[in-house]
Amino acid sequence: DQQVKQNSPSLSVQEGRISILNCDYTNSMFDYFLWYKKYPAEGPTFLISISSIKDKNEDGRFTVFLNKSAKHLSLHIVPSQPGDSAVYFCAASERNNDMRFGAGTRLTVKP
Amino acid sequence: GAGVSQSPRYKVAKRGQDVALRCDPISGHVSLFWYQQALGQGPEFLTYFQNEAQLDKSGLPSDRFFAERPEGSVSTLKIQRTQQEDSAVYLCASSPDNWQPQHFGDGTRLSIL
Numbered sequence: 001d002q003q004v005k006q007n008s009p010s011l012s013v014q015e016g017r018i019s020i021l022n023c024d025y026t027n028s029m030f031d032y033f034l035w036y037k038k039y040p041a042e043g044p045t046f047l048i049s050i051s052s053i054k055d056k057n058e059d060g061r062f063t064v065f066l067n068k069s070a071k072h073l074s075l076h077i078v079p080s081q082p083g084d085s086a087v088y089f090c091a092a093s094e095r096n097n098d099m100r101f102g103a104g105t106r107l108t109v110k111p
Numbered sequence: 112g113a114g115v116s117q118s119p120r121y122k123v124a125k126r127g128q129d130v131a132l133r134c135d136p137i138s139g140h141v142s143l144f145w146y147q148q149a150l151g152q153g154p155e156f157l158t159y160f161q162n163e164a165q166l167d168k169s170g171l172p173s174d175r176f177f178a179e180r181p182e183g184s185v186s187t188l189k190i191q192r193t194q195q196e197d198s199a200v201y202l203c204a205s206s207p208d209n210w211q212p213q214h215f216g217d218g219t220r221l222s223i224l
Contacts (some may be wrong), residue, residue, distance in 0.1 A: 004153075034212055043115070043202055043215030044154070051210070089153050098167055099144070099213060101153030 003027045004092050006102035013109050019077040021105050023090030026071065030092040030100075035064060035075045038087045038104070047088075048075070080109045113137070115216035117203050123222045124193050132188045132219045136205030143186050144213055145178055146202040154202050160186060193223045 005024045013019045021035075031052040036044035050057040050064045050073075057064050063076045073092075077084055087106050093099040116135040124130050136143050142161055146154035147170075156170040162183040171178070175193075180186040190197055200220050204213035 006153075032210065036215075041217070043117075043204075043217045046212040046214060049212050091153075095210070097142075097159055098156050098169070099154075100156065101146075103151070103153050 003030075004090055004100045004102040006090055006105050008105050009103070010106045010108070013080045013107065015082055015109055015111050016079045019075075019080045019084065019107055019109065021075040021077075021088050021090070021107065023073040023075075023102055024071060025073065025092050025100075027092070027100075028071070029094050032093050032095065033064070033066060033073050034091045034093075034099070035062075036089045036091060036101075037084075038089060044089055077107075080107075082109050082111050085109050115203055115205055115214055117201075117216035117219050119219060120217065121220050121222075123224065125224050126193060126195060128193055129189065129191045130193055130221065132190075132201050132203075132221070134186045134188070134203030134205075134216060136184065136186070136203070137214060138184075140205035140207050140214075141183075142206045142208065142213075143180055144204045144206075145186070145188050146204065147172075148200040148202055148218070150199075157188070157201075190221075193221075195223050197221060198223045 034049040035047040038044045087104045090102040145157040148154045158178045159167040160180040175191045177189045200218040202218045204215045206213045
């Protein structure tokens with residue numbers, strides 16, 4: 001069962017523009033959401049998180065938005081940079097146990 | 112080291128052999144997780160330890176898979192009588208406690224011939 005879905009396998013954005021990555025989930029018990037970034041042959045690197053008591057969390061160029069009623073999560077990167085090119089995974093869990101991942105979205109930022 | 116360390120980075124085994132994968136979590140991290148990542152997919156949860164206690168092993172695909180963390184630090188994932196479908200990247204992650212993000216190692220790429 002796919003409890004976390006990233007429906008866009010890839011996204012291409014021009015440098016300096018906004019990148020928006022989307023994620024949907026089905027389990028209403030999830031209360032902790034994270035975004036990870038992954039380069040080839042490396043493990044996922046933590047990017048930003050949000051708990052279910054918030055609807056927005058910002059860290060520099062990265063902002064995560066949570067819409068609990070729609071069970072939807074998004075990551076905004078602005079401005080996008082070529083070094084942001086990677087695979088981005090959305091993840092969700094109950095109290096940071098048993099984390100469920102989406103299949104990932106490959107972001108390409110073109111110079 | 113500062114991060115989660117996994118060894119070996121690559122492992123090739125013949126079908127039917129047993130393998131053991133090692134994870135050194137970040138020092139002081141209470142929680143330790145194992146994930147399996149197939150090509151083109153996101154990581155899938157296998158099992159979770161809090162200190163030496165294995166609190167959740169619901170993701171282990173069969174009884175050929177066994178994980179331990181006897182002293183609450185280093186963990187080993189063992190796969191007995193390996194099958195071709197066990198070929199994947201095995202990721203280990205640790206976190207200080209709940210409500211803290213999990214930090215991942217670079218994984219072990221296991222290939223079963």
